Amino acid sequence: MSTRAEKVSIAVIGAGGVGSCFVTQLASLAKSRPSPKLSLIYLAIIDRALYHQDYAPIPFDNALEELDKFGFEPPSISNIIHFLSKAPDKVVVVDNTSSQAIAESYPAFLKSGISIITPNKKAFSGSKELWEDIFSSVGPQGQGPFVYHESSVGAGMPIISTLNDLVETGDRVTRIEGVFSGTMSFLFNSFAPINGEGGSWSANVMRAKQLGYTEPDPRDDLNGLDVARKLTILGRLAGMSIESPTAFPVQSLVPQELSGCTEFLDRLPEFDDRMDKERKEASKANKVVRFVGSLDLVAQKAKVGMEWFEKSHPIAGLEGSDNIISFHTERYGPLPLTIRGAGAGGDVTAMGVLGDLIKILRQI
Amino acid sequence: MSTRAEKVSIAVIGAGGVGSCFVTQLASLAKSRPSPKLSLIYLAIIDRALYHQDYAPIPFDNALEELDKFGFEPPSISNIIHFLSKAPDKVVVVDNTSSQAIAESYPAFLKSGISIITPNKKAFSGSKELWEDIFSSVGPQGQGPFVYHESSVGAGMPIISTLNDLVETGDRVTRIEGVFSGTMSFLFNSFAPINGEGGSWSANVMRAKQLGYTEPDPRDDLNGLDVARKLTILGRLAGMSIESPTAFPVQSLVPQELSGCTEFLDRLPEFDDRMDKERKEASKANKVVRFVGSLDLVAQKAKVGMEWFEKSHPIAGLEGSDNIISFHTERYGPLPLTIRGAGAGGDVTAMGVLGDLIKILRQI
Numbered sequence: 001m002s003t004r005a006e007k008v009s010i011a012v013i014g015a016g017g018v019g020s021c022f023v024t025q026l027a028s029l030a031k032s033r034p035s036p037k038l039s040l041i042y043l044a045i046i047d048r049a050l051y052h053q054d055y056a057p058i059p060f061d062n063a064l065e066e067l068d069k070f071g072f073e074p075p076s077i078s079n080i081i082h083f084l085s086k087a088p089d090k091v092v093v094v095d096n097t098s099s100q101a102i103a104e105s106y107p108a109f110l111k112s113g114i115s116i117i118t119p120n121k122k123a124f125s126g127s128k129e130l131w132e133d134i135f136s137s138v139g140p141q142g143q144g145p146f147v148y149h150e151s152s153v154g155a156g157m158p159i160i161s162t163l164n165d166l167v168e169t170g171d172r173v174t175r176i177e178g179v180f181s182g183t184m185s186f187l188f189n190s191f192a193p194i195n196g197e198g199g200s201w202s203a204n205v206m207r208a209k210q211l212g213y214t215e216p217d218p219r220d221d222l223n224g225l226d227v228a229r230k231l232t233i234l235g236r237l238a239g240m241s242i243e244s245p246t247a248f249p250v251q252s253l254v255p256q257e258l259s260g261c262t263e264f265l266d267r268l269p270e271f272d273d274r275m276d277k278e279r280k281e282a283s284k285a286n287k288v289v290r291f292v293g294s295l296d297l298v299a300q301k302a303k304v305g306m307e308w309f310e311k312s313h314p315i316a317g318l319e320g321s322d323n324i325i326s327f328h329t330e331r332y333g334p335l336p337l338t339i340r341g342a343g344a345g346g347d348v349t350a351m352g353v354l355g356d357l358i359k360i361l362r363q364i
Numbered sequence: 365m366s367t368r369a370e371k372v373s374i375a376v377i378g379a380g381g382v383g384s385c386f387v388t389q390l391a392s393l394a395k396s397r398p399s400p401k402l403s404l405i406y407l408a409i410i411d412r413a414l415y416h417q418d419y420a421p422i423p424f425d426n427a428l429e430e431l432d433k434f435g436f437e438p439p440s441i442s443n444i445i446h447f448l449s450k451a452p453d454k455v456v457v458v459d460n461t462s463s464q465a466i467a468e469s470y471p472a473f474l475k476s477g478i479s480i481i482t483p484n485k486k487a488f489s490g491s492k493e494l495w496e497d498i499f500s501s502v503g504p505q506g507q508g509p510f511v512y513h514e515s516s517v518g519a520g521m522p523i524i525s526t527l528n529d530l531v532e533t534g535d536r537v538t539r540i541e542g543v544f545s546g547t548m549s550f551l552f553n554s555f556a557p558i559n560g561e562g563g564s565w566s567a568n569v570m571r572a573k574q575l576g577y578t579e580p581d582p583r584d585d586l587n588g589l590d591v592a593r594k595l596t597i598l599g600r601l602a603g604m605s606i607e608s609p610t611a612f613p614v615q616s617l618v619p620q621e622l623s624g625c626t627e628f629l630d631r632l633p634e635f636d637d638r639m640d641k642e643r644k645e646a647s648k649a650n651k652v653v654r655f656v657g658s659l660d661l662v663a664q665k666a667k668v669g670m671e672w673f674e675k676s677h678p679i680a681g682l683e684g685s686d687n688i689i690s691f692h693t694e695r696y697g698p699l700p701l702t703i704r705g706a707g708a709g710g711d712v713t714a715m716g717v718l719g720d721l722i723k724i725l726r727q728i
Contacts, residue, residue: 004368004506028534035504140399142368142726157701158522158529165522169718170392194676312558317676320699331711335684337521341701348695354533362506363726 005364006035007089009055010357011042011080011114014096015064018119018151019045021350022096027060029354036361041087042080043067046097049074055087077105085112090144090364094353095120104130110137110145115364117356119151119349124236125229125245131236146360151352153180153230154323154343162339163237163327171331173238177294178325179318180230182344183221184291186213186321192279192288194311201275202268209265213321219264222253224291227304231293238297251305253291282308288316314338369728370399371453373419374721375406375444375478378460379428382483382515383409385714386460391424393718400725405451406444407431410461413438419451441469449476454508454728458717459484468494474501474509479728481720483515483713488600489593489609495600510724515716517544517594518687518707526703527601527691535695537602541658542689543682544594546708547585548655550577550685556643556652558675565639566632573629577685583628586617588655588668595657595666602661615669617655646672652680678702 015023023043030038039057043050043064048071050058058066075083084091093109095102095118103123106116107130123134139145153159166173179185186208191198198204205222208214214221228245235242242248255271258264282289287308292315295302309316318324323343326336342348379387387407394402403421407414407428412435414422422430439447448455457473459466459482467487470480471494487494503509517523530537543549550572555562562568569586572578578585592609599606606612619635622628646653651672656679659666673680682688687707690700706712 025534032534033505035506141397142399156533156695158526158703161525162522165719165722166715168722169520169715170389170396171715312681314678314681314704317678317681322699331520331709331715332706333709335686335706337703337705339522339701339703340678342696342699345695345697351530351533351535351695355529358529358532 004036005090007037007039008361008364009039009041009084009087009089009091011084011091011093012040012096013042013044013080013093013102014099015043015045015067016096017346018349018353019096020064021346022094022353023060023063025350025354026357027063029357030060033361036364039089041091042084044074045071047074048072051083077101078108081105081108081112081114084109084114091115092117092357092360092364094118094357096353098122100126106147107133107137110134110147113145115144115146115360117148117353117360119149119155119353121152121226121229121233124149124152125232128241128243142363144360144364146363148356148360149233150356151349153233154325154339154341155345156348156350156352156355157323157325157339157341157343159325159339160233160237162337163234166327166329167238171329173327173329174298175294175296175328175336176234176238176325177292177315177328177336179290179315179323180227180293180325180343181221181291182321182323182342183208183214183218184227185318185323185343188290189318189320191275192282192290194288194316198279200269200272202265202272205268206265217264219254219259224250224252224304227291227293231295231302231304235295235297235302238295240295240297240300240302242302248302249305250303253306278306286311290315290318314340368400369454371401371403372725372728373403373405373448373451373453373455375448375455375457376404376460377406377408377457377466378463379407379409379431380460381710382713382717383460384428385710386458386717387424387427389714389718390721391427393722394424397725400728403453405455406448408438409435411438412436415447441465442472445469445472445476445478448473448478455479456481456721456724456728458482458721460717462486464490470511471497471501474498474511477509479508479510479724481512481717481724483513483519483717485516485590485593485597488513488516489596492605492607506727508724508728510727512720512724513597514720515713517597518689518703518705519709520712520714520716520719521687521689521703521705521707523689523703524597524601526701527598530691530693531602535693537691537693538662539658539660539692539700540598540602540689541656541679541692541700543654543679543687544591544657544689544707545585545655546685546687546706547572547578547582548591549682549687549707552654553682553684555639556646556654558652558680562643564633564636566629566636569632570629581628583618583623588614588616591655591657591668595659595668599659599661599666602659604659604661604664604666606666612666613669614667617670642670650675654679654682678704
């Protein structure tokens with residue numbers, strides 16, 4: 001028989017786009033929520049950390065300013081774990097980084113009784129060993145330590161919780177399909193709109209970069225790996241054994257000739273005819289081309305790449321940089337359960353992280 | 365400081381379309397879940413109940429057969445509450461009925477420490493007093509007694525949990541809009557399809573009735589009250605003060621001349637021209653007519669009725685008897701978070717109820 005925590009300590013690692021939104025949202029939550037009482041005992045960015053040896057709380061309201069003023073060189077990950085494991089109250093670590101090293105330490109955090117919440121895809125889409133190590137280190141359901149990662153797919157949208165609910169209640173998920181990348185969504189919705197002209201592929205990529213929709217190097221979006229990582233996470237949650245995000249067919253939209261060169265964007269127009277041909281052929285079939293990931297859970301197959309859709313299909317009708325994810329299941333029958341909305345952005349991603357925290361607080 | 369339950373007792377009231385699916389799903393869950401240990405201590409249908417004075421469990425696997433064989437006249441609601449409140453373990457009541465009397469007893473169940481799960485809309489869309497009485501009777505977050513009612517809107521789809529997450533994490537919901545009735549969805553998708561002809565309104569109503577998509581008396585769908593009830597629930601969860609589901613404009617599609625008559629379906633064709641006119645006018649504007657509910661949370665207004673949508677709008681593109689619900693929020697920005705799928709049916713509704721049970725089991 002376990003007892004329920006009256007106080008919970010939070011450690012936040014990373015305060016960039018998502019992390020800074022999260023700290024603001026956390027401050028509001030801590031004020032509005034009487035129980036359990038929350039305190040922030042550790043806050044760090046890449047080159048600066050703030051904590052007190054006696055676990056005295058960092059004030060929520062100006063935490064980032066305090067970090068800036070009083071922060072010092074961050075301890076090693078093993079020293080962070082040691083520090084947090086000695087805390088008087090139960091501890092939840094919120095990893096808002098995209099660090100591989102921290103992701104690889106989740107099992108160590110969990111084994112020290114520390115729960116993990118993160119939007120970081122790395123831990124769940126890396127090696128199968130790491131996945132198994134993480135999920136064999138969590139405590140029994142409802143008791144913790146917990147690991148929650150709603151925002152690792154579709155930001156704050158209820159994708160992972162929905163898939164987990166389907167599986168846990170005994171539905172049989174047969175197929176998952178969708179547009180998992182905000183960048184790819186934006187690019188294809190403008191390159192191959194349902195009505196009208198879409199301009200050249202390279203012009204669309206350049207515009208997306210200018211508007212801040214791509215990674216600093218757009219090849220990090222165009223290579224399809226981000227989508228493959230998200231598909232790996234969903235596939236594993238649905239019970240598929242996926243060795244790694246490169247263990248299934250992933251179509252890269254980076255021309256092989258440009259994969260290593262420094263003048264990628266300058267030379268991209270040379271390859272516009274390839275994408276134009278794809279668009280034209282789809283159009284001849286009265287369809288539009290989109291970049292999708294799909295999991296066939298019956299045949300146990302995953303794939304990422306361009307596919308053609310009827311103009312009336314929800315994937316074809318996507319707007320802006322929205323994601324869309326459909327779950328085909330035995331109970332839902334011929335029409336899938338579909339969720340659509342913003343799948344990227346600081347505030348919505350942080351909201352997914354905060355939602356996970358609330359779920360843990362109900363159980364811890 | 366509270367302690368965690370090692371055993372939880374379940375009482376199931378109602379074993380019709382949803383309830384019988386639920387009992388089957390519950391049997392699977394109880395087998396696959398090691399902790400807390402579940403037992404069924406009460407099972408009832410309208411004229412028959414089964415329970416043992418010593419709280420001996422009813423076997424999950426052939427519970428309905430046992431009820432059929434050994435059931436006796438059900439006790440009064442106050443006697444059920446008395447019986448359950450003396451149970452040695454924590455108790456969760458699953459109300460799979462649509463009974464007003466049981467709905468009105470939720471506060472009494474909760475005050476006796478008994479948690480409630482239900483797809484029954486009555487309690488949450490009735491008087492404001494009952495709503496307030498229910499939610500002032502639940503225990504502190506994470507401790508219970510709990511009340512969960514995911515399936516009261518959109519069956520098993522994550523509608524209520526998503527709205528609660530948005531509110532609890534501090535997002536500002538500005539507008540909720542959607543098709544909330546599977547019957548209305550089916551009727552309008554076939555009466556005014558995006559492409560092609562739709563036949564007469566009365567022919568569509570008759571076909572829907574034949575296919576089992578309507579209530580025994582289709583007026584119970586066409587009067588819009590079912591949609592108004594769901595809107596009332598979502599509006600209240602989003603913080604709006606709604607007195608009752610008849611306290612805002614609800615368009616009934618039952619011609620006033622036919623509201624009391626016995627030959628409703630026979631006489632419905634006399635009124636086909638009204639609906640045909642609506643369809644034609646929408647069509648002239650290059651739109652289609654749909655039956656929607658909407659909540660404007662800024663202006664604090666709710667309404668239910670026919671509206672016209674561009675053919676590319678997700679509401680226009682709905683298929684079959686699918687529901688679709690969109691949440692417009694400050695954090696999601698110009699494009700809403702949208703959830704679409706089957707919003708009715710025994711198995712998907714029961715799955716929403718079972719999902720609620722799993723959430724309670726993590727906390728109780």
